[in-house]
Amino acid sequence: MSAAPPTPLxxxxxxxxxxxxxxxxxxxxxxxxxxxxxxxxxxNAAAQAMLPLIPDGTELLLTVVTNALPLAHELSDRSGLPxxxxxxxxxxxxxxxLIQDVPSLSLxxxxxxxxxxxxxxxxxxxxxxxxxDVVASxxxxxxxxxxxxxAGGTVAGYLAAFRxxxxxxxxxALQDLPGRLP
Amino acid sequence: MSAAPPTPLxxxxxxxxxxxxxxxxxxxxxxxxxxxxxxxxxxNAAAQAMLPLIPDGTELLLTVVTNALPLAHELSDRSGLPxxxxxxxxxxxxxxxLIQDVPSLSLxxxxxxxxxxxxxxxxxxxxxxxxxDVVASxxxxxxxxxxxxxAGGTVAGYLAAFRxxxxxxxxxALQDLPGRLP
Numbered sequence: 220m221s222a223a224p225p226t227p228l229x230x231x232x233x234x235x236x237x238x239x240x241x242x243x244x245x246x247x248x249x250x251x252x253x254x255x256x257x258x259x260x261x262x263n264a265a266a267q268a269m270l271p272l273i274p275d276g277t278e279l280l281l282t283v284v285t286n287a288l289p290l291a292h293e294l295s296d297r298s299g300l301p302x303x304x305x306x307x308x309x310x311x312x313x314x315x316x317l318i319q320d321v322p323s324l325s326l327x328x329x330x331x332x333x334x335x336x337x338x339x340x341x342x343x344x345x346x347x348x349x350x351x352d353v354v355a356s357x358x359x360x361x362x363x364x365x366x367x368x369x370a371g372g373t374v375a376g377y378l379a380a381f382r383x384x385x386x387x388x389x390x391x392a393l394q395d396l397p398g399r400l401p
Numbered sequence: 402m403s404a405a406p407p408t409p410l411x412x413x414x415x416x417x418x419x420x421x422x423x424x425x426x427x428x429x430x431x432x433x434x435x436x437x438x439x440x441x442x443x444x445n446a447a448a449q450a451m452l453p454l455i456p457d458g459t460e461l462l463l464t465v466v467t468n469a470l471p472l473a474h475e476l477s478d479r480s481g482l483p484x485x486x487x488x489x490x491x492x493x494x495x496x497x498x499l500i501q502d503v504p505s506l507s508l509x510x511x512x513x514x515x516x517x518x519x520x521x522x523x524x525x526x527x528x529x530x531x532x533x534d535v536v537a538s539x540x541x542x543x544x545x546x547x548x549x550x551x552a553g554g555t556v557a558g559y560l561a562a563f564r565x566x567x568x569x570x571x572x573x574a575l576q577d578l579p580g581r582l583p
Contacts, residue, residue: 240519242494252494256470256486257520259478284467285488288438292471296441304438306467312424312434337422338439 230394232380235264241400249400253353253381255290265380265393266293269350272391273298274376277348279341281305281363283332287352290380294350302350303341305334305366317369321362332359334366342370354379355398357386364388412576414562417446423582431582435535435563437472447562447575448475451532454573455480456558459530461523463487463545465514469534472562476532484532485523487514487548499551503544514541516548524552536561537580539568546570 228239228251237258239251255262273280273294280302282291288304295302307330309316315336322329347367349360354377364374377390384398410421410433419440421433437444455462455476462484464473470486477484489512491498497518504511529549531542536559546556559572566580 256466257484259474259484262474263478284438285470288467288470289474292441292444292474296445302439302441 228396228400230381230396232261232268232393233264235261237261239396250355250383250398251396251400253286253396255286255352255380256288259289262289263293266290266297268393269294269378269380270298272378272393273300274346274348274378274391276346277375278345279303279347279372280350281342281347281367282350283307283359283363287350290352291350300348301341303334303338305332305363307332309333310335317366319362319365319369321358330359332362332366334370339366339370342367342372345372346375347372348375349377351377351379351390353381353383353396354386354388354390354392355383357388357390360386360388360390410578410582412563412578414443414450414575415446417443419443421578432537432565432580433578433582435468435578437468437534437562438470441471444471444475448472448479450575451476451560451562452480454560454575455482456528456530456560456573458528459557460527461485461529461554462532463524463529463549464532465489465541465545469532472534473532482530483523485516485520487516487545489514491515492517499548501544501547501551503540512541514544514548516552521548521552524549524554527554528557529554530557531559533559533561533572535563535565535578536568536570536572536574537565539570539572542568542570542572 241249242252283305313335317334349363379392382392383396423431424434465487495517499516561574564574565578
């Protein structure tokens with residue numbers, strides 16, 4: 220008796236359809252892989268469709284590298300809202316960066332997020348929406364929200380292209396993905 | 402007798418002007434910091450201005466994370482040429498990735514670049530232009546060129562928004578930046 224071959228998952232955003240490959244990701248087992256990097260057509264369709272998900276009163280978008288970066292760029296461009304991006308590595312040029320740890324289920328290890336001081340400054344006094352490509356556990360979203368509070372801003376809400384499984388936060392998404400595949 | 406304060410560097414692309422802060426970067430001393438991440442207006446202006454720098458006959462663009470990513474996304478979108486992006490970390494989901502080392506002057510340590518197998522496949526038989534935000538020594542550009550050859554493609558040429566100092570390769574750029582500031 221052998222396991223069934225993994226079923227590719229088809230997603231559709233606007234007119235753009237993609238078959239997501241399934242990949243092993245840490246201790247999550249097999250999950251669908253969403254790649255915006257290298258796919259402007261898919262990225263642009265997602266950004267356009269996410270515009271109505273931006274909470275009313277949002278003044279700035281906050282995201283984190285890497286896969287969400289072209290998506291956040293497009294969403295910023297199309298909404299006219301500025302965006303700020305946290306990093307996953309400390310850069311030598313950073314000035315007084317803010318630091319948040321996030322226990323990442325998909326990697327199986329804790330990750331550290333870095334927000335350069337001058338960028339954190341842009342969050343002060345602003346209503347900030349957290350933007351991601353995929354929200355799974357919600358741990359990264361919570362770490363980003365802590366940056367907002369630490370920088371003196373307020374969290375307007377969370378949005379993502381995809382919600383995978385059951386995140387511990389309320390996130391507006393275009394589509395649900397299965398959290399774990401057979 | 403004290404050193405003169407660092408002079409901020411002003412750059413202009415199309416209608417967009419930016420004052421670049423100067424930062425300490427590894428053993429390079431003070432260098433101007435170019436940030437496309439978090440700045441769609443600057444990114445879009447650079448992508449638009451770089452369109453004529455794409456070598457004739459180019460079929461695909463190859464770039465590397467992180468700062469060049471929104472730029473490559475925009476350049477791909479505006480040129481209609483697909484793009485592929487190398488990573489600086491091995492991802493658990495990568496399948497038979499190609500690997501290239503690059504001695505990075507700005508970080509002072511060797512870096513490893515990773516190109517996921519399915520993405521490398523897209524380079525096969527294609528004329529590929531290497532796209533970067535800033536080319537300084539040219540070491541990263543050379544590592545990306547090796548990916549192209551390794552994947553069975555040919556290098557059409559190199560382009561960047563900025564050339565900093567004297568790279569060891571011929572790169573088309575919008576503007577020159579000083580390699581090292583006083």
